[in-house]
Amino acid sequence: MPVSRIIPPGGAPRKLALAQLTNSVGDGAYYVCSALYFSRIVGLSPTAIGAALTLGWALGAVAGVPLGHLADRRGPRGTAVLMSLVTGAAVASFLFVRSYPAFLVAVCVYACAQCGLAAARQALLAALVEPGRRTETRAHLQSTVNAGLALGAALGGVALQLDTEAAYLAAFALDALSFVAAAWLLLRLPAPARTAAAAELLPGGRRLAVLRDRPYAVVSLLNMVMLLYMPLLSVVLPLWIVQRTEAPGWTVSALLVVNTVSVVLFQVRIASRVRGLGSASRSVRQAGLVLLLACLVFASSSLGTSAWAAGALLLAAAVVQVLGEMLLGAGSWEIGFDLAPADKQGQYQGFYGAGTAVARLVGPLLLTTLILSWGFSGWLVLGGLFLTAGTAMGPAVRRASARRGGDPAAPGAVPRPAPGAGAGAAAH
Known part of the structure; x- marks a missing residue:
């Protein structure tokens, strides 16, 4: 590589x-x-x-x-x-x-x-x-x-x-x-050069413009739903493996290794496919479908009585899950950056990034209740949430982009160069 x-x-x-x-x-x-x-x-x-x-x-x-x-x-x-x-x-x-x-x-x-x-x-x-x-x-x-x-x-x-x-x-x-x-x-x-809009003192009502940007709020909400995958490996799966499967305990560590190594090796390659809002929306939609599949495979790990079969299913599900995680990351980052005004990236990124804090806040309780109480059907509900949010991201992004007015100088209007193009391109 x-x-x-x-x-x-x-x-x-x-x-x-x-x-x-x-x-x-x-x-x-x-x-x-x-x-x-x-x-x-x-x-x-x-x-x-x-x-x-x-x-x-x-x-x-x-x-x-x-x-x-x-x-x-x-x-x-x-x-x-x-x-x-x-x-x-x-x-x-x-x-x-x-x-x-x-x-x-x-x-x-x-x-x-x-x-x-x-x-x-x-x-x-x-x-x-x-x-x-x-x-x-x-x-x-x-x-x-x-x-x-x-x-x-x-x-x-x-x-x-x-x-x-x-x-x-x-x-x-x-x-x-x-x-x-x-x-x-x-x-x-x-130190980045400050834009004129960022340098001037704005009227009090305009300081936090992101709080009135409803299309961006919808995009952020959908991204927050997708981020519910975050507590899976650290909180939900260890309990699921012990309570609902025959897999050996060390499977938890194996899943973490699969996730970490995959992101280190392949996240950049997957992100290179995203070159604008259109491809970013497709990446998030694909993430929803892939995470649904991962939920189905995770759920299937409880059906067998063989420890090795359960372990194999869990490892396969972890591979599918980390693929969905990387697809989501690539699309989500592009969307979060491109839909934010150039002079308000800080407040917009703070709002968009709140989804991570909310996922850490409500995710463990929500997912443990859903999956450990409902079992197979709980996994189906979670997968349905991922699919619904991923599918809805495209229309939400188009609406938010239209609200920007199609300004060619807006962030993200410049198409991403193909790998290797331009003086500033990284070697691949």
Whole structure:
């Protein structure tokens, strides 16, 4: 496989990828260790931890838009650096948290800063990368994040094996330092030129224009429904495998490996097929169909009595699911960027990215109730949701694009160059 399928081209895309790789390694260690640390070492109950996370991500979903607007007004690079430092400080505070009120405050700051950081980084990418290469660059970043999370999870696994307070605190310190390092890397990027519209102080009623953009809200809602695939591997499938199938327990790890490796190796290749709103809508529609198929195969894993047959079905379903995930990512990124005004990328990306926080917020409870309670029919309902949202995305995108008025200078109006075309094309 060509190296350019994994490593982004030089300049801003590579520096953005390096920054994301840095903090995703720390995040991988944090995600693996956090629940056990706060329950076993700090002594918080799982219910209390879950309630704090629910509140934190709910606030994060709301905070993403004003923090994205801050990136539009004050510059995405400076805002991304600030949010990275705040996130690092929130993680560092976990080293000293010993009470539930302190934990609740730290989690809320962490979630809000993470959502603001995501919006600012998306705005920074939009400002530094020409429209025709944004989705390709975003695919590189996704591959990088997955690789970093896998490496960080391995480091976190060492802390789990040691199972000591010092080991857990070392994992948290690594995450905090990773955000500081990421902030330093982001600071080395050029500061984007501010547009005239972004530089001027707008009337109060116009500051958050995305909140009145109903066609964009519909697109964002459909994307949020598609993002319900996110809790499958981390929350739903481990419980499904144990309670409803005969597959061996290690199948959970195998599914995670299949997902991570596939995204690292193939996300950029799949994203290269998307070159505008039309192909992006088709990619999301295909994702809905593929995710429906994955749900059917996952559901079938409960029908047999053979452990090996169930394991084989689960692995096959994981391959189909990650294909749908990559198709969705490629189409969704293009749509989110192209339908946002050039001078409001921050607030629009904050609004669009709220779907991720909402999926983290309601997805685990919704999907565990749906699938573990309803079994096979629950999988069918979930697959139907994916198919319906994916099919509806095309008309919703056309409506949102028409609302833009067909301005040839609008984001995404420039067709994406074919691979290898133009002076700025990456080698493939």
